[in-house]
Amino acid sequence: MWKNFVLLLLLSLLFGTTLEQQQSPSPSSGFSRFRAERAALLQLRSSLGLRSKQWPIKSNPCVNWVGITCQNGSVTEINISGFKRTRIGRRNPQFAVDPLANLTNLISFNASRFALPGSIPDVLGFQLQKLQVLDLRFCQISGAIPSSVGNLSNLNKLYLSDNTLTGTIPSDLGQLSRLSVLDLSRNTLTGLIPSSFGSLVNLSSLDMSSNYLSGVIPESFGKLPNLQLLNLSGNSLSSSVPTQLGNITTLFVLDLSSNSFTGILPLEFRRLTSLQRLVIGKNMLNGNLSGDLFSSESKLQSLVLDHNNFTGNLPEELWSLSSLSFLDASVNNFTGSLPNLDLNGNSNNFTSGVFNLSHNMFYGNLTPVLRRFSSGDLSYNYLEGKVPDYARGAVSLDRNCLQNTTTQRTVQECAAFYSSKGLPFDNFGLPNATLPPSSGHKSNKKWIILAAVLGSVGIIILAIFLLLVVICCRKRRTTSQRGTGVGPAPTTAMPPPPGETLDLSNLGDSFTYQQILAATGDLSDANLIKHGHSGDLFRGVLEGGRHVVIKRFNAGSGKEDGCMTELDFFNKVAHPRLVPLLGHCLENENGKFLIYKYMPNGDLSGSMYRINDQDDDNLQSLDWITRLKIAFGAAEVLSFLHHECTPPLVHRDVQASSILLDDKYEVRLGSLSEVCIQEGDSHSNRFTRLLRLPQTSEQGASGLATATCAYDVYCFGKVLLELVTGKMGISASNDPSTKELLEGILPYINIYDKELVTNIVDPSLIIDEDLLEEVWAMAVVARSCLNPKPTRRPLMRYVLKALENPLKVVREESGSSARLRTPSSRGSWNAALFSSWRQSSVDVPAGAGPSSLKRSGTSGSQSGSGGHNGGGDHSSSNRKQSKDVFPEPLDAQDEERSNNGY
DSSP, X not given: OHXXXXXXXXXXXXXXXXHHXXXXXXXXXXXXXXXXXXXXXXXXXXXXXXXXXXXXXXXXXXXXXXTEXXXXXXXXXXEOTTOOBOHHHHHSOOOOOGGGGGOTTOOEEEOTTSOOOBOXXXXXXXXXXXXXXXXXXXXXXXXXXXXXXXXXXXXXXEEOOSSEEOSBOOGGGGGOTTOOEEEOOSSOOXXXXXXXXXXXXXXXXXXXXXXXXXXXXXGGGGGOTTOOEEEOOSSEEXXXXXXXXXXXXXXXXXXXXXXXXXXXXXXXXXXXXXXXXXXXXXXXXXEOOOXXXXXXXXXXXXXXXXXXXXXXXXXXXXXXXXXXXXXXOOSSOOEEOOOOOOOGGGTXXXXXXXXXXXXXXXXXXXXXXXGGSSEEEOOSSEEXXXXXXXXXXXXXXXXXXXXXXXXXXXXXXXXXXXXXXXXXOOGGGOTTOSSOOOSSOXXXXXXXXXXXXXXXXXXXXXXXXXXXXXXXXHHHXXXXXXXXXXXXXXXXXXXXXXXXXXXXXXXXXXXXXXXXHHHHTTTXXXXXXXXXXXXXXXXXXOTTSOEEEEEEEETTTTOHHXXXXXXXXXXXXXXXXXOOEEEEEOOOTTXXXXXXXXXTTOBXXXXXXXXEXXXXXXXXXXXXXXXXXXXXXXXXXHHHHHHSSSSOEEOSOOSGGGEEEOTTOOEEEOXXXXXXXXXXXXXXXXXHHXXXXXXXXXXXXXXXXXXXXXXXXXXXXXXXXXXXXXXXXXXXXXXXXXXXXXXXXXXXXXXXXXXXXXXXXXXXXXXXXXXXXXXXXXXHHHHHHXXXXXXXXXXXXXXXXHXXXXXXXXXXXXXXXXXXXXXXXXXXXXXXXXXXXXXSSOOOOTTOOOTHHHHHHHGGGSOSSSSOOSSSSOOTTSXXXXXXXXXXXXXXXXXXXXXXXX
């Protein structure tokens, strides 16, 4: 008897179990299963490179391992979300989860925000038959979704968002009849939406936004009886908005924005009485908005219709919806007068809403209906008359025809508009006036003449000064080494003005449409690289075997102007770091084509992780030297556009997919269809500040990216973060999830603490202590580029200088001259760098780092002389970046920004 007891105790100690676990009704089977599952967990621990801090090898997994949940001694849930790999594990990260096959009772696997570079193993769909939850968000997964995932018949929730998945969506996912949540958003998926998704009768949330899906929404979607959220925004879906969506009466959120839908908004949508948010902006919808769409039973809280071609008036039924708190109908062709509804009696329901009706053709007087919302934007319309007290300060009214109000349209514009409508114009309240009234100044003729004389003298002086500046700048540019070989800088807006003919002789060869078809296999899907936002990209092979990339601008898509924009750009600008244009084809009525040199290493988003040539299953990431080389090359060409072109040019689409790489990983900047001349004002208007939409600070009320160099700098900062963290997709999106990701990263970037940055560095990078200092420096530069205030971001030429010698960013200057003013000093770079950080909403995560983080926020109260000890630990009052890298911004830089429209 006692021998059996001793034997049982020894076995318990050997396998890390308790004596009670061995005294189960069937000890042999339970013990055998436990051994197999523990062995599987140890294999998983090894293949993924997990740390002993979370999974200690000598402990009972069911009791002491973080993220492990067991029932009856069997593993049912694994959660490694946000875990870090060991140093050895970071050298060769893979999607190695084969040991999961032995966890036969596993119902949940969550690896979100854990690096799993590579493709989803096909065997995953055959092994985990009891799996109910699979969460692989932000895992750096690439490749196609294996069709075997459709075999996970018990799957209830599938999250695959924020990766770089490619290919089409397998129709086999339609077999997951128990699925309630499917999230495929923010990937690079292409092709059609499978009609088999109509069989997912238990689906409550479907998000496929921010991909490259095309075609139409399947009719079978109207048969989803439990769907509450449908998000298909940011794709290339076309045709009319399907009427069958009106059958999904359970919908709470419907987002179809940023596609290519045409036609009218279906009347069947009036059945969606449970709908709370409808977003259908940035399409090509037209026609009137029927009042029948908005019944008294509607629960609609948010309606977004911006950037379409809607006409007619906004129906009174819409203004009367008691639940509506946000309305954006900007940049349309809405017209008519505002409804004369006085909702003040129901003001308890209408006190916190926001509306945007800017950039339309509303006319007539302002009415009490404005009390319906607490703030709004009516700028760029044709409203006339006096401004009532309830509208002052709460509504933006720029560029209208209102009386006694500044920044209005001219009397000629207003009179012409009202005349076209057959309506009288109040002439700004002045019967005999020919010009709008000036704000508060007496029209004294003597003073007007004197002002005209002084103004003329001032204009002559200013013209002479500008002429001297232009001459000096041209001399500097001709002697600049970086400017060697650069063609003439653009002097007009792009695309070229009507009537101006492009000289195509300097823009490569002219190709026929038949040559384009022969090079791309009749534009077959097999040669399709991706559906870009400006056009479709195809691989091609010209006669003679020369590999090229061909971009198609489809006629009627609203994108054909991008072709002429690029041609005009290449006609006026030349730089070795721009993607080489080889030719064009403009003869076909169905579209225009541009032909570029093929880049063997694709773009940055696809080159960060590549399959090792020696081992097809081994993914290899870009080394640090190459990443720094790419960052410098991109900064160089952006600095050229910003500072060596007159006037400055803004790229407006700086992201990883725009940074192309040749066979030696030299940068060639692409995606040039959005390039334009810098605007004169980068500050957001009052409506944007009131609204605080989840967009970047570079977007105006219209939602368009502001055309300023500061916007490019902000986007480039996100690219630098991708190079540091390895988290691809940051630069490609501005949605709330990206904002959350930035809020999780930025607190770990601190000029006073190098070790903090190790928490966010790409785990696949192999870096020693010296290289870590360069990584730290690039992270600091990235954060300065992401300053919430555009005027406090560094100029791109200073970013270029910083990346040329990144160690100067974080290393102190030597000698007595290195004594630093406190960060609160108005002229120091530290003040410019850290003041906005302290003002931002980003909080330091728990356990993020030592007290050095606090010093960055309080160092303004420290003595500048009391902290310099000639070595050892340097506080925030004695570290200084080199002025050669980041000059003091509040004097020279801010003055230059003022001149450049910052």
